Amino acid sequence: MKNQGSLVQLENVAIGYKSHTTKVVKSGITLEALPSELVAIIGENGVGKSTLLKTLGGFLPPIEGKLTIGEKSVHEYQEKELAKILSYVSTEQIRVPNLNVYDLVSLGRYPHTNWFGKLMTEDRLLIEEAIVAVGLQGFEDRLVNNLSDGERQKVMIARALAQDTPIIILDEPTAFLDLSNKFELVHILQQLARTKGKTILFSTHDLTTALSESDRMWLMLKDSIQQGSPEDLILNGSFNALFDQKKLNFDREKGDFKIRKTTTRLAIVTGDGERLTWTTKALERNGILVADH
Amino acid sequence: MKEAALTYHNPNQRGLKMLVLLAILLPIFFLLDLRIGSYPISFSDILKALFNPLNLDNQVFLIVNQYRIPKAITAILAGAALSVSGLQMQTVFRNPLAGPYILGVSSGASLGVALVVLGTGSFIGWESISLLSSWGIVAAAWLGSALVLMLIIAISAKIREIMTILIMGILISSAISALVNILQYYSNEATLKSFVIWTMGSLGSVTNPQLSVLVPSVIAGIIIALLCSKFLDAFLLGENYAQSLGMNIRFARTMVFVSTAILAGSITAFCGPIGFIGIAVPHIARIMLQSAKHSLLIPATILIGAIIMLISDILSQLPGSQRILPINSVTALLGIPIVIWIIIRNKSSVNF
Structure with missing residues (x-):
């Protein structure tokens, strides 16, 4: 694979918007992502996830600090050069009449084809490979407008794959999807990172899938940014800082958040297996603490 | 290594078949357009005029050669140019109702024309306009179109909503009409009449010398559009x-708008503002081809636009009568039902 040494590295970066005045959204960001890693970017709304992704994608220049993509700093790239290293899937829903799946995925070949966009055999092989990788073989002639949200998101990922870049960035790829599609999609991303050696970064609000599939997490907190494997972040208590601790409580054993409730009564439950787990859950919902015994 | 064979073998078969069909239909309508007019001329005489003019009555030859052929060629150029500029505008603005007429690009062109024609008072009738002033009028129309396009880019950078941008386009058109009205108010009667007739749109007033300006302009605009087909796809x-x-957005957008301004501006300069072809034809092309690829859509809109303009011209002759309708009215009556259908479909389904 040609992905040796290609990675994303942020050293003391400040992100934000520069127009008449500079608005810094977040500063002092030091993070990295390695080849073959699936990186989940987690954080509350408004904490700067989208700004970070736009900066990583080259749409916004970093206000200060050093952002290295592959071997160079991000602003040293020409548009076309960057497009061969980094592909981007945004939250925007694509609705184009009469555009079929094959033609949309083939747009991923844009930086590699000639002036007229002529597809050579190699291009067509990569397009087909990308369609197979997201499990959409047989959908080539289907119109994008007639697909479900999950299918359309897979097409957009196939387009990024066809771009054949060592780094893929996705902004909330699971936002419009139902539960089973969320798991399936994140699993596809994880497989792609493993089998193709790509660095895949995605932002999400869905902790469960991120915890089970990602190799690394970038945890964007209000006053700091943590990174590490999901397991390390759980064990060192970083997750508790993610949400308002007065309202939510992170269960380290189950890897999930719970709304904090004042418990007034105590109960002792005996039993085992699934029945015990779910009975305990029902009691807790009603404000009754179940004692360990 | 890659040994897997390609499994997907359907690179827009339907599109290519449609292009062949359209390429066959175009010469048929071209001949029909030459055939129909107030003076009856048989098909055999038309073929003689085209290929064997020596064996033909001189008067018939003159009608065909000096009047009907330039008119039919103008129809083809106008249909092709307006449709391609409409296609490009719809793609770049991501707006199914964009077109040179509705967004005011044609008005921009007519302001350019009005400034040259009414302003300088050199308007003595189209036939007497020299080659030099033909280029002057065309250039003024290009500038006018480009000006409006830049205005619309500036507005659409701030406003994303499709309908709002359309309303802006209509407002720009109205403002320009007001300016043109002022120019008209201060011009003499003869100039005024010629200008008003020009605003109704006409294919027949384009003379052979003017065609020598129009043909290269439209070909240049279409070549630039074809060079932009990859940009347009993106x-x-x-x-x-x-x-x-x-993609370098600035460069790509400039290329597309240069092409749009040349195409819409040139046609407006010589034929007057012709509406609704630019909106309707790209939709017909997309539906016929079931494709969104511009390398196919541009040739298809050229052919469909040319055919529809020839049909409009035939209808404007009111076959069987001695009267002629203004071409702008015919294209409006043909195009507006299609535009209404697009709006209804737009509201009721996911398309665009």
């Missing part, structure tokens, strides 16, 4: 995606 996904695919 524009379908929006500017962010286009940029992430490595």
